Amino acid sequence: MPKQLIWFRADLRCHDNPAFWEAAQAAREAQQPLLAVFIITPQQWLAHGLGSNQVGFLLRNLAQLGQQLSQLNIPLKLLNTPDFSSLPKCLVDFCKEQEVQRVYYNQQLEWNERQRDQAVNQSLHQEGITSASFEDQVIFPPGQLRTGKGDYYTVFTPFYRKWLGQLNPQQLTTLPCPAPQPQTHLTSDPVPEQLEEFPPHPYYQQVQSLWPAGEAAALQQLDDFINQALDHYAQARDFPAQPGTSSLSPWLALGVLSARQCLAAAWQATQGRLASKDTGAGVWTSELIWREFYRHLLVGFPRVSRGRAFKPETEKLAWRSLNNPEVQQQFQAWQEGRTGFPLVDAAMRQLVATGWMHNRLRMLTAMFLSKHLLIDWREGESFFMKQLMDADLASNNGGWQWAASTGTDAVPYFRIFNPYSQSKRFDPEGDFIRHWLPELKHLNSKQIHQPPVDKADLFTESSYPQPIIDLKSARERVLQAFQAIKN
Known part of the structure; x- marks a missing residue:
């Protein structure tokens, strides 16, 4: 029997979903069953830098969506194909098997996704299957x-x-949620709890428990x-x-x-x-x-989807190489919240433990990496993508390029957040720092922003690390790097 198909992507909801609403209306008017499909593309997700945090959250939300759809008599079918290059054939084969006449989907704006949709539409058209896309x-x-x-x-x-x-x-x-469809004999596919390509990390269960699906x-x-x-x-x-x-x-x-x-x-x-x-x-x-x-x-400006700086001239910046052992150690200290700058470290520990970071702190930590450490913003962008529950190319890339002064409407290159003054201004009593850095909780609200160095404790495991850089010389270094490309 001919059918209509709603293809869910980055729109895992029933309410206010333009493609889903139109698909449901069309199926009812044509008196045809409505199917739903989601296509899992693990290798593509890896190539896009996603981590187990968001993929786990996606799967949990997909399971919830499947339950909602089942109450509307709409089976959710899962397809699995490695990447976008194999996706058009995968979807077309499914449509032919299920006698799908028309595919509905909401647009995605990233470069790879738009190229994928062009290929899908062409493949569908060749088989006499129509498609309709919607702004969402x-x-x-x-x-x-x-x-x-x-x-x-x-x-x-x-x-x-x-x-x-x-x-x-x-x-x-x-838009409201569409009304239930007529009963169909098809059943939904079970949603896996995890994918082998995205094994859980030590904080995985803790992170997932913080965000209900x-x-x-x-x-x-x-x-x-x-x-x-x-x-x-x-x-x-x-x-x-x-x-x-x-x-x-x-x-x-x-x-x-x-x-x-x-x-x-x-x-x-x-x-x-x-x-x-x-x-x-x-x-x-x-x-x-x-x-x-x-x-x-x-x-x-599609180049920002493809790992390029919005300001092309900043591609000439002389970033410090991670092949240098000292730079690699500093990058690792930043990732693990061991830089010796309390608010930076508290923010990075929040990220790893919760899969989320406060926006003020995203700006601070991004600027610390790209300017104080002079490490390529793409390294930080990639690390954030792997950790974040809200991993999103447009916002993550935009924020990182803003902080690094390589992006659109970016902060001027000579404006560099001082981690000490930011700490005093936005965590004045040190409450956030104490929560994430319990080794500093004994310090008063003045000391906690810039802990005194205890020479006796420098080599003990429980001690808080000394600052990994001198702020003044780090500032001079990044200013020289930007001035060099200006000249």
Whole structure:
């Protein structure tokens, strides 16, 4: 019997899912069964730098999605193929076997994903199978907001103003979950708990336990944030010891929650006042627009999807090589939270233990690696991708290139966060540091930002390490490196 197919990708939800909504409507009108499919591509995920944290979270959310779909009489089928090159044939073979007439999916904006979709559409067309794609990850399709010269925006503030100025409240209307479909004899495939290509690490179970899977959990987190923390977001978001951020990014990264749902909730909570930069809702809205800005850049400047600097001239920067044993040791100390700079180390330990890091600290740790240690930002970007539950190319790459001064609208190369002053400003009592560095919990709120060196304890295991660099000379080194490419 002919069927319709919804292909889930980075949109693991039933509510506010444009492709799913249209597929369900079409299947009902045609009186045909609706199938759902998800395609596991382990080698591609490895090539994209994903780690076991996010892959485990993805599988748990996929299992939750399968349960939701089963209540709608829609079987979720899993296909497994190594990478995107083998995916078109895998999907077409499935469509032919199941007599699928039309495939529905939401667009992804990364370079590899867009190339994959072109190949899929061509293969489907050759077999007489049609496809329909829908905008999902952004409010404005990439290319719709342009400068007066017709170019993509490369500076956030004018993009932000244009975004707000062009916004129609109807664009924030969210779609309901489709109604149940007629019964079908097909059953859903079981979702594996793990993939052998992504073995668990020592913190894996702890990390997974911190992030409940499924659309209901994501919507509850959104509701709690809107009702309890949104009003104070502008004041609290920079202080990592406080629960001042939304912590929604892991669900957003997998599309378990949509940016439109977030914006709609903020709109409703403020009666449409999203433009005020001095309110919690206004500041949070600007952060969501930053997220969209980076997605537009993926399309306008595909090189950022392919490991290249947004500013081509910065490719000439003389990064310190990891082949140098001293540099390798410093990189490892950064990864393990042993640099001797308390707030940097606390942040890195938070990342490894929870699969997440506070945004203020992402900027600090990224700048410490790329500027104070003069290690290529791509090494840090890759490490974050492997650890993060919210691993997302657009935001991770955009943030790293911003900190390293190689990206769009980046911080000027001579602006370098001082880890001591950042610590005193954003963790004034040292509460965040004490939580993640218990070896420093005995220090008072003045000492904890820059611990005194205890010469007697330098070689004991429990001692906190001395700083691995001198901040002044490290600053001079990176300034010289940037000046060299300017000259």
